[in-house]
Amino acid sequence: MGANNSGVVKLITTLRLTDQVRLDRNRLVEIISRLGTRGADVLLSRTMEELAVQLANVHKGFERGAINDVHAAARKIAEFSAHVGMPSLSAVAGDVTRLAQTDDSVAFAATVARLGRIGESSLMKVWDLQDLSM
8 A cells, every 4th residue: 555645545456367167077978978089079179169269259249349249159158168068168158148138338348358267267178188188
């Protein structure tokens, strides 16, 4: 804390943005048992690519103020991530779709940013798992 020349005290707080990313390992095991290792790898690779594209679409849509585009991309993220066992990503994407339909621009912006963080962390976690299986 410090005071400037006018006697006003300024507080500076640093927020640490950490989000827990969860993977549903049971869902991943189910996919592997149903499709085999090779089939599961193909499905996860394609899904990760699609999730990366849709995360970019959310970001682009948000930057342009195209709320309908953000909503559509977040809805796809929620569906795809739930299908392959990424509940954290699916939940935050669902939050973005709901907030896109409200007038709460601050919560919407914060949740879009959180979706970006959770999305990146989730993709890295799944890619790390895929690297371990090879």
